[in-house]
Amino acid sequence: MMNSKRLLDMSAVGIRVGGASKQAGIDQHAEGSKGRKMTVASTADSGVILACKNGPATGAVFYKFVLDDGSLRECTRQDTVLNVNDLSSGREKYHLLNKAGCGGEADERNSGLTGILTNGSPTHCLIRKGQKADRHMHSEARTPLVPSGCQATNGQHVPPEERYPHPSSQIPVPRRRKPSGLADKEVMAATVLTSLSISPLVLTHTQTASAAVPEPASRGWKEVLSTSYSSSTSGNWSWDTSDQSVPSTPSPPLSNDTSKSFPLSSQGDNVIDDVKESTHFLFEDPIPRKRKNSMKVMLKCLWKNCEKVLSTSSGIQRHIRTVHLGRNCDSDYSDGEEDFYYSEIEVNMDSLSEGLSSLTPTSPTTTGPPPIFPPFSHAAFVPRSEPAHIVMRGPQGHAPSLLSQSAPSTLCHIRTDHAYQGPLTHIRTVSFGEKRQPAPHTHTTICKTPPFTAPLPKPAPGTRKPRGEAKKCRKVYGMEKRDMWCTACRWKKACQRFTD
DNA sequence: TCTGCCGGGGT
DNA sequence: ACCCCGGCAGA
Numbered sequence: 001m002m003n004s005k006r007l008l009d010m011s012a013v014g015i016r017v018g019g020a021s022k023q024a025g026i027d028q029h030a031e032g033s034k035g036r037k038m039t040v041a042s043t044a045d046s047g048v049i050l051a052c053k054n055g056p057a058t059g060a061v062f063y064k065f066v067l068d069d070g071s072l073r074e075c076t077r078q079d080t081v082l083n084v085n086d087l088s089s090g091r092e093k094y095h096l097l098n099k100a101g102c103g104g105e106a107d108e109r110n111s112g113l114t115g116i117l118t119n120g121s122p123t124h125c126l127i128r129k130g131q132k133a134d135r136h137m138h139s140e141a142r143t144p145l146v147p148s149g150c151q152a153t154n155g156q157h158v159p160p161e162e163r164y165p166h167p168s169s170q171i172p173v174p175r176r177r178k179p180s181g182l183a184d185k186e187v188m189a190a191t192v193l194t195s196l197s198i199s200p201l202v203l204t205h206t207q208t209a210s211a212a213v214p215e216p217a218s219r220g221w222k223e224v225l226s227t228s229y230s231s232s233t234s235g236n237w238s239w240d241t242s243d244q245s246v247p248s249t250p251s252p253p254l255s256n257d258t259s260k261s262f263p264l265s266s267q268g269d270n271v272i273d274d275v276k277e278s279t280h281f282l283f284e285d286p287i288p289r290k291r292k293n294s295m296k297v298m299l300k301c302l303w304k305n306c307e308k309v310l311s312t313s314s315g316i317q318r319h320i321r322t323v324h325l326g327r328n329c330d331s332d333y334s335d336g337e338e339d340f341y342y343s344e345i346e347v348n349m350d351s352l353s354e355g356l357s358s359l360t361p362t363s364p365t366t367t368g369p370p371p372i373f374p375p376f377s378h379a380a381f382v383p384r385s386e387p388a389h390i391v392m393r394g395p396q397g398h399a400p401s402l403l404s405q406s407a408p409s410t411l412c413h414i415r416t417d418h419a420y421q422g423p424l425t426h427i428r429t430v431s432f433g434e435k436r437q438p439a440p441h442t443h444t445t446i447c448k449t450p451p452f453t454a455p456l457p458k459p460a461p462g463t464r465k466p467r468g469e470a471k472k473c474r475k476v477y478g479m480e481k482r483d484m485w486c487t488a489c490r491w492k493k494a495c496q497r498f499t500d
Numbered sequence: 501t502c503t504g505c506c507g508g509g510g511t
Numbered sequence: 512a513c514c515c516c517g518g519c520a521g522a
Contacts, residue, residue, distance in 0.1 A: 472504065472505095474504080475503080492516065494504075495505085505519090506517105506518090506520100507519100508517085508518105510516100511515100
């Protein structure tokens with residue numbers, strides 16, 4: 001990917017550095033939508049600087065190059081495809097791709113840039129996947145690099161200090177997507193799948209050709225590819241071809257980089273958006289699990305001094321939004337920057353039935369006050385999983401800021417026997433949360449003044465660990481190679497090698 | 501019926 | 512602690 005050509009879409013301009021695996025630093029000076037002046041500092045060792053400006057009236061674009069030998073060259077936008085090889089010293093080839101249009105139509109699929117410049121028009125939120133903000137990136141570029149296109153989406157202006165996600169353990173969840181046509185989603189999904197099935201080589205070729213492909217033919221690609229980097233100006237869709245949400249696929253650790261890259265770039269947006277999608281589906285469509293006996297999964301608000309228990313995630317989120325976040329009770333509106341702290345618990349309805357027979361959980365959609373359960377008793381509540389600390393991030397991928405700081409401090413890792421939970425808990429299915437778990441401040445693993453610190457009662461008789469999906473030693477090695485089994489398997493205990 | 505694994509016992 | 516196994520329960 002790094003050696004793929006690089007396209008910088010400055011609403012009209014792409015710069016392609018062929019063959020060079022260097023990371024481009026970006027400097028940007030935005031001067032509004034009319035007059036604009038942008039400067040791109042290319043690779044440090046290439047010595048190439050591209051300056052772009054256009055006049056407010058003429059719209060003519062001039063590109064200024066500082067070549068390796070120090071000479072200056074200028075060209076105009078009309079040079080649709082300019083091979084700068086003949087301009088340069090010949091050591092490297094620099095291509096200029098002048099792309100028509102601006103905004104999300106640009107093909108950014110193979111962009112090797114760490115950021116996309118904005119120019120006042122609907123802009124991108126493009127950060128090259130897997131790259132943190134380049135050290136060459138100038139400070140001036142940072143703020144504009146915040147996906148201003150997304151800002152335009154909700155029309156809100158957020159102070160800069162709130163724009164960048166604080167590297168915390170919070171699990172971001174998707175902001176509410178605006179309803180869109182099902183057909184659109186299906187088309188999008190199909191197109192994304194199609195794009196995934198095509199090798200990067202083909203993509204590169206397609207990308208190269210796309211400059212000359214008529215718009216209708218390349219539009220589908222461009223839409224998909226642009227959304228691959230969360231650059232859709234609508235801000236309603238994001239997808240990434242690098243499946244970071246698969247826990248079984250080891251990814252480069254984020255723990256160290258996130259703290260740096262988050263404040264510096266919008267790279268986190270991609271990741272966050274990934275998680276957003278994952279968690280969105282997880283919450284919208286939780287994996288059905290077997291419930292034994294009369295155990296029912298409830299969601300308990302973990303806000304301080306709040307014992308609210310609701311039966312649905314939407315209900316608990318609404319509760320948090322309205323009660324703790326002070327949102328408008330009447331509106332389901334979410335500005336996308338909310339912290340949701342709640343824990344999934346199992347409620348023994350039998351134990352509750354005596355005193356709470358009249359307080360059966362109600363759907364949050366029903367009018368009237370939601371049920372409030374009395375303080376928990378361990379006889380009735382069996383914590384099932386880590387508390388779900390959910391952060392609704394804004395379109396800018398802002399830091400949770402104050403909301404997180406006011407978060408409950410009593411989060412507790414309730415049950416550590418992950419073998420019993422495995423990927424079943426929604427936290428563990430979220431790659432982002434998974435990566436962040438080692439963070440020392442991870443809420444889900446820190447136990448402070450926990451409300452459930454009392455020795456947990458053993459699982460009630462009859463509660464058995466659900467069978468794992470993974471093949472165990474017995475199946476993998478067979479009876480003949482029993483000596484290759486893990487010890488637990490040999491002892492007919494829970495397999496330790498192939499945990500779920 | 502196969503398989504995972506809990507619970508219990510033996511050393 | 513290590514090892515084994517009866518038996519339960521899910522697939």
